[in-house]
Amino acid sequence: MSYRIRVEGVTKRYELATSGPLPRAARSLLRLLGVRHRAARGVDHKVALDDVSFSVAEGERVGIIGENGAGKSTLLHLLAGVAAPTNGSVEVDGRVHAALTLGLALREDLTGRENLYLDAEVQGRTRSETDAVIDRMIGFTDLGDFIDQPVRTYSSGMKARLAFTSLVFVEPEILLLDETLSAGDYWFSQKATRAVRELCSKGRIVMLVSHDLESIVNMCSRCLWLDGGRLVADGDPSQVTAAYRERVRERDEAETAAKFSTLGQAWMLDSAAWIKRVTVGSSRRPGAASVLSVGEDAWIRVELSVDQVRDDHDLRLWVERLDGLRVTENRWSESSVNPLAGRVEVVADMVPMILGPGLYRVQAELLNGESMLATAGVVFKVVAERNLVGGQPALWVPFEVSCRPRVAAER
Amino acid sequence: MPGSSRAGGLLATAVPGATGGEETVARSVIECRDLSKTFVVLDSQSIWRVMFGGESEKGFPALRSVALQVREGEFLGVLGRNGAGKSTLLRTLGGVYAPTSGTVKVAGPVSAIYELGMAGNELLTGCDFARRWLSLNGTGRWRVDRLLSEIADFAELGAYFENPIHTYSAGMKARLFFSVATSLPGQIYLIDEVLSVGDEHFQAKCWRRLRERLATGASGILATHDWTTVLKLCREACVLERGRIVDRGSSPAVVHRYLGLPQPRGHAAAFAAHLPSVYGAVAEEDMTLSFPIDVKVSSPVCFACSVESFRQGIGWSHLLQVEPRLVASAPGLYDIEVAIPLLPLCPGEYSLNLFLSERRSEGTFVTLDVRSWAYGNDVPLAVTGKPRESVTVLPLRWRDRRTLS
Numbered sequence: 001m002s003y004r005i006r007v008e009g010v011t012k013r014y015e016l017a018t019s020g021p022l023p024r025a026a027r028s029l030l031r032l033l034g035v036r037h038r039a040a041r042g043v044d045h046k047v048a049l050d051d052v053s054f055s056v057a058e059g060e061r062v063g064i065i066g067e068n069g070a071g072k073s074t075l076l077h078l079l080a081g082v083a084a085p086t087n088g089s090v091e092v093d094g095r096v097h098a099a100l101t102l103g104l105a106l107r108e109d110l111t112g113r114e115n116l117y118l119d120a121e122v123q124g125r126t127r128s129e130t131d132a133v134i135d136r137m138i139g140f141t142d143l144g145d146f147i148d149q150p151v152r153t154y155s156s157g158m159k160a161r162l163a164f165t166s167l168v169f170v171e172p173e174i175l176l177l178d179e180t181l182s183a184g185d186y187w188f189s190q191k192a193t194r195a196v197r198e199l200c201s202k203g204r205i206v207m208l209v210s211h212d213l214e215s216i217v218n219m220c221s222r223c224l225w226l227d228g229g230r231l232v233a234d235g236d237p238s239q240v241t242a243a244y245r246e247r248v249r250e251r252d253e254a255e256t257a258a259k260f261s262t263l264g265q266a267w268m269l270d271s272a273a274w275i276k277r278v279t280v281g282s283s284r285r286p287g288a289a290s291v292l293s294v295g296e297d298a299w300i301r302v303e304l305s306v307d308q309v310r311d312d313h314d315l316r317l318w319v320e321r322l323d324g325l326r327v328t329e330n331r332w333s334e335s336s337v338n339p340l341a342g343r344v345e346v347v348a349d350m351v352p353m354i355l356g357p358g359l360y361r362v363q364a365e366l367l368n369g370e371s372m373l374a375t376a377g378v379v380f381k382v383v384a385e386r387n388l389v390g391g392q393p394a395l396w397v398p399f400e401v402s403c404r405p406r407v408a409a410e411r
Numbered sequence: 412m413p414g415s416s417r418a419g420g421l422l423a424t425a426v427p428g429a430t431g432g433e434e435t436v437a438r439s440v441i442e443c444r445d446l447s448k449t450f451v452v453l454d455s456q457s458i459w460r461v462m463f464g465g466e467s468e469k470g471f472p473a474l475r476s477v478a479l480q481v482r483e484g485e486f487l488g489v490l491g492r493n494g495a496g497k498s499t500l501l502r503t504l505g506g507v508y509a510p511t512s513g514t515v516k517v518a519g520p521v522s523a524i525y526e527l528g529m530a531g532n533e534l535l536t537g538c539d540f541a542r543r544w545l546s547l548n549g550t551g552r553w554r555v556d557r558l559l560s561e562i563a564d565f566a567e568l569g570a571y572f573e574n575p576i577h578t579y580s581a582g583m584k585a586r587l588f589f590s591v592a593t594s595l596p597g598q599i600y601l602i603d604e605v606l607s608v609g610d611e612h613f614q615a616k617c618w619r620r621l622r623e624r625l626a627t628g629a630s631g632i633l634a635t636h637d638w639t640t641v642l643k644l645c646r647e648a649c650v651l652e653r654g655r656i657v658d659r660g661s662s663p664a665v666v667h668r669y670l671g672l673p674q675p676r677g678h679a680a681a682f683a684a685h686l687p688s689v690y691g692a693v694a695e696e697d698m699t700l701s702f703p704i705d706v707k708v709s710s711p712v713c714f715a716c717s718v719e720s721f722r723q724g725i726g727w728s729h730l731l732q733v734e735p736r737l738v739a740s741a742p743g744l745y746d747i748e749v750a751i752p753l754l755p756l757c758p759g760e761y762s763l764n765l766f767l768s769e770r771r772s773e774g775t776f777v778t779l780d781v782r783s784w785a786y787g788n789d790v791p792l793a794v795t796g797k798p799r800e801s802v803t804v805l806p807l808r809w810r811d812r813r814t815l816s
Contacts, residue, residue, distance in 0.1 A: 146494060153450065153471065157493030157636070188493075300807075303815065319805060323615035324622050325728060326801035328755075335809040343815040348807040354755065355805070359615060390715055390766075393732035395803055400750040401714065403738035406703065 003093075004174065004205055005056040005079065010088035012049040012074050012229075048074040050229040051088070056222075061206045063216035063237055065244055066226035067251075072209045075226065076176045079207065094205070097123065097172030108152040112143055112162050115151055119166040133169055140195075141165045142188065161188055168195045174205045213241045214387065245385070252381055253291040268366075268374035273313070275376040276303040278364045294384040294396045298353040302346045302364045304374075309341040314367045317348060322359035322379075327394065340366075354395045357384045438518070440599050440630045441481040441504060446513035448474040448496075448503050448654075473499040475654040476513065481630055486600075486621075488641030488648030488662055489634040490669050496654040497634035501525060501601045504632065520548060523601040524592045533577040537568055540576060541591045548595060558594050565616070566590035586613060593620050600624070600631030618643065622725075638666045642727030663721055667787045674788075677780040680706040680767050683744070686782070686790065690763055694796030695804060698754040702747045702765060706739045713776065714738045714747050715766040718756070718792060719784070720802070730756065730803060735768060735776060753806040757799045763792040 049071045056062055064072045077083040078090050080098035106115050116137055120130040138147050141161050151159060167175075177196065197219060199206060210216055216223055216237050223237040225244050233240045268274040279288035283297040292298050306313060315332035332346060340346070363377035388396070449470040451461055473496045481487045491497045502508045504515055505523040535543065541562045545555050563572045566586045568579075576584060593600070600621075621644060633644055634651075641648050642662050649659035650669050658668055683703035692698040706712050713735035721727050731751070739745050764783035768776040783789050 143494070149452070149471065153452075155494055155498055161493065317807065318801070321615070323618035325725060327803050328805040328807070329799050329801040330805065330807045330809075332809060336811060338812060340812060344812045345815055346812050347810040349810065350805060350807060388732050389734045391717060391729050391732050393717065393729045395731055395755055395805075397731050397751055397755060399731075399733045401733060401736045401738070401747065402750075403714070403745050403747045406744040406746055 003055040003057050005093070005207075006089075006091040007055070007075075007079075008053050008089050008091075010049055010052045010078065010085045010090060011047065012071075012078060012083065013086045014046045014048055047229050049078070049085070049226075052226075052229075052231045053088075054224065054231065054234055056205055056207070058205065060222055061220045062208070063220035063223045064207060064209045064226065065211075065213065065216060065223060065241065067248070070226040071229040072226055073178055074229075076178055076207065076209060079174075080176055092174065094173035095123070096174045096176065097167060097170050098176035098178075106151050106159060106163060109150055111150055112141065112147040112154070113138065115162060116166055120170065123170045123172075125170075137165050137169050140168070140191070157188075164188075164192055168192075168199065171199075171202075172204065174207070175199060176207050178209045213245065217241055249291055249383055252383070253289065266374075266376035269372075272307040273366055273368075273373040274305055275364055275366055275374045276305060278302050278362055278376050278378045280362060280378060280380045289380070290378075291381045291383060292353055292355075294355065294357065294382060295352050295398075298350045300348045300350070300362055300364075302348075302376075303343075304340065304346070304364075304366060305343045306341050306366070309339050310368070311339060312369045313340050313373075315340060315346060316365045316367055318361075318363040318365070319355070320361050320363065321394070322361065325394065327355065327360065352398070353382070354397050355382045356392060356394050356396050357382050437483040437485070439480045439516075440483050440518045441479070441487075441632065442516045443480075443504065443510075444478050444514050446474055446477040446500075446503065446515060447472065447511050448499055448508060449511045473654050474503065474510075477651075477654070477656055479649060479656065479659075481599075481632060483630050484625070484628055485630050485647070486625060486645045487632050488645035488665075489632055489651055490636065490638060490641055490648055490665065491634070491651035492636055495651045497636075497651055498525065498603055499654075500651065501603050501632060501634050505601050517599060519597075519599045520595075521601060522548070522592045522595065522598040523603075524588055525601075525603050534575050536575055537566070537572045537579070537587050538563070540587065541594070544591050545594070550595070562587075562590045562594050565594075565620070567613070582613075589617055593617075593624060596624055597628050598624075598631075600629060600633075602631060602633045604635050604637075638669060639727070642666060642721070644726055663727070663784050664787070667785055670785055672781075672786055674786055675778050675780050679708040679710070679769065679779045680704060680712045680739070681780040682765060682767065682782060689791045689793055691793050691795070692754055692756075694756055694758050694794050694799075695753055695806070696796070697750065697752050699748055699750045700763075702749070704739070704745050704747060704767060706745060707742050708769075709741050711737055711770045712739045712779065713768050713770050715768070716749065717764045719762045719764060720759070721762065721784075722759070722802070725802060728802065730761070735766070735770070737770065754794070755803050755805060756794050757801060757804055758794050758796045761792040761794060763790040765790065 052071075052075065064075065066072050074083070076098065078085055079092060080096055081092070082098075107118065110118065113134070116134065117127070117130055121127070141147065143158060143161065146154065146158060151162065154162070175196075193215070196206070196208075206220075208216070208220060220237045223233075223235065223240040224231060225233040225240050227247075233243060266275065279301045280290075280292065281288045281299055281301070282292055283299065288301075300317060302315060302317075304315070317328070317330045318326065319328045320326050330348065332340065359379060359381050361377055361379045363375060365372050366374040384396070449472045452471055453461065477500060479487065489497055489500065499508065501523065502525060503510050504517065505521055505525070506515075506517075507523075507525075532540075538559065541559055542555060545558055550558060566572070566583075566589075568583060568587060571579065571583060576587070579587065625644070633641060635641060645662050647660065648662040648665040649656050650665060651657070658665055681704065683705050686703065690700055692700070702714075702716075704712075704714075714733075715735040716733045717729060718731040719727065719729050733749065738747055762784050764785075765781070766778065766783070767780040768778050770776055781788075
């Protein structure tokens with residue numbers, strides 16, 4: 001099997017200038033004097049890629065996934081020849097066209113049309129070859145009369161459209177795409193996605209960096225997962241993305257817990273009535289959790305302490321999406337007449353939990369009539385295995401849909 | 412959709428009464444009349460004429476007699492495709508460009524977020540940038556420190572807040588600019604496409620902040636090609652096309668016309684003509700809705716539906732969704748029944764959206780008939796029952812209390 005792209009043992013280290021305790025002039029002076037201390041160097045290292053090896057054969061469509069800073073863009077930069085590896089070798093056989101930053105190659109003073117011609121010539125096309133497709137290209141840009149205006153008069157979306165068009169019509173042998181499918185407005189991004197699919201079906205090599213895991217599964221035949229500069233998985237897109245989702249979920253759990261541990265506001269009027277803590281969790285896993293999955297059975301637990309037994313004590317639960325949408329308001333008194341007194345634990349079950357994906361805050365309020373005695377809260381995240389077809393609703397309710405023929409007599 | 416008078420309370424942070432639907436006529440904070448902006452197109456001939464103050468006959472009209480008005484406490488949505496003149500409009504209103512003709516009146520301090528980039532010195536650190544912006548906006552020194560820590564918190568830049576802006580990624584810049592520009596309440600915001608940046612979590616925070624600001628008397632203009640953001644924030648919207656306002660009205664109606672979705676003919680399958688004109692349901696009780704359909708082909712026909720709401724202060728929210736399900740594969744008259752246990756909606760008026768489509772072998776769907784607000788023919792769903800101070804209600808089941816030792 002012949003490989004068109006061969007990456008072997010590649011490491012890429014970037015040097016970062018730090019704004020240390022010393023001003024730049026003092027640092028260069030110290031360096032001149034031969035001081036080798038870190039403060040004098042003012043330089044830190046970041047290992048963007050760490051011993052990465054893989055090969056890509058003709059016709060493969062490779063998706064690259066990973067969190068921000070995992071080295072995805074660095075890898076594309078190396079393949080495009082924009083940067084050189086610190087160690088290891090990168091061999092690429094074929095005409096590479098890279099869309100790393102859309103619009104970077106546009107000449108501001110030329111018109112859109114001139115830019116298209118210029119770009120085609122840079123890609124090694126003759127003028128007559130370009131003449132043959134220029135009308136189709138201009139049609140694709142949807143820029144209308146603007147095509148004969150200088151590019152500096154374009155808005156950012158128009159520039160993205162122009163840049164993307166020159167990319168699609170070059171028919172590159174190897175296409176590198178970095179999150180560029182969302183360029184332009186809704187209509188254009190639809191068109192762009194279709195165009196990339198077509199390129200893929202022509203058997204070109206496409207390497208695509210994306211955060212949209214579903215489009216990776218749909219469009220790619222293979223998926224690389226980079227984590228902290230290392231290649232941790234390489235294989236079937238649906239398997240790799242599933243493993244990646246699981247990892248993101250674990251990391252989310254830790255991050256959500258750390259980030260929002262202080263966000264659940266808590267205060268009390270006096271020590272006679274207070275809420276010790278609010279926790280959420282899944283019935284599937286023991287203990288409290290900060291990440292839940294849509295549709296699983298989950299619970300909200302409130303531990304509270306009330307000294308005096310009073311009839312008008314009540315507990316109210318708010319669930320609020322982090323963008324401010326109040327999803328629910330429920331009261332203890334709706335279900336039970338038992339007074340809340342002493343050190344008690346109250347649990348509300350969500351069977352199943354129907355909140356859609358997102359970040360939520362549960363806030364428990366201990367009420368005396370309508371006045372609040374104490375409050376406490378916790379933040380949790382809801383994730384879903386997949387997207388719903390047709391939209392992202394706030395609640396994922398299990399519907400039952402049935403259909404039966406109408407009886408003839410009713411006609 | 413009519414906003415209920417309680418709407419303010421549905422948003423967790425709303426100040427009661429501040430959003431009120433039945434207010435007296437608010438004063439207008441932005442008003443422009445007959446506003447035109449023509450950019451001079453330079454070429455080898457006209458450049459000399461322009462340099463010596465002559466008139467150039469070559470010009471590109473970016474705005475053509477635009478008239479609009481924004482009342483206090485409201486955001487106006489400006490929809491338009493790339494190049495329609497949205498950015499020019501905002502910059503002209505914000506005072507970056509002088510209008511070629513027409514008048515602009517802006518009553519109050521303006522805070523603008525132009526296309527993810529503010530005029531600024533990239534060598535400044537995030538902190539210095541914020542400090543400079545605050546002092547330019549007349550913030551007293553005693554307030555600056557508190558606001559700075561709020562901005563740092565909101566932007567989540569961590570130690571990067573003290574690093575120069577040119578070292579930031581695009582997302583970090585957007586976070587900084589948004590946090591700074593919205594740090595002062597009660598301003599007039601001019602927002603250009605900013606809400607599509609950052610991760611999901613940051614976007615949620617941005618929405619929350621904008622709604623908070625809206626609830627406490629901010630007003631402004633949101634220019635975007637993303638109609639969903641207009642529906643979420645603006646009660647009224649207009650459409651800009653080639654520098655002209657071509658449509659205006661309530662947001663859902665404007666979006667419906669902006670999308671221009673072709674109404675399917677319903678030849679292959681259609682909702683029956685005697686579909687009720689309004690459906691009713693009771694909150695927190697089991698709900699069953701019935702939809703008569705007429706199928707004329709023998710291909711797989713799928714049904715999908717959604718419940719959406721438009722409320723003042725909250726905007727458009729997509730609440731419930733039924734994914735496409737196969738309902739018929741032979742001609743005939745059918746009744747589709749949709750059952751939801753313990754309807755998790757609060758009393759109020761909702762928009763019921765119904766779709767019939769044909770499933771093709773490759774897993775795509777071809778729309779056969781639609782009843783949806785996006786097509787201007789949705790069916791209202793009126794929910795009655797016990798009022799609550801939230802938008803939806805989760806069917807929580809309380810266990811009995813347990814005494815702790």
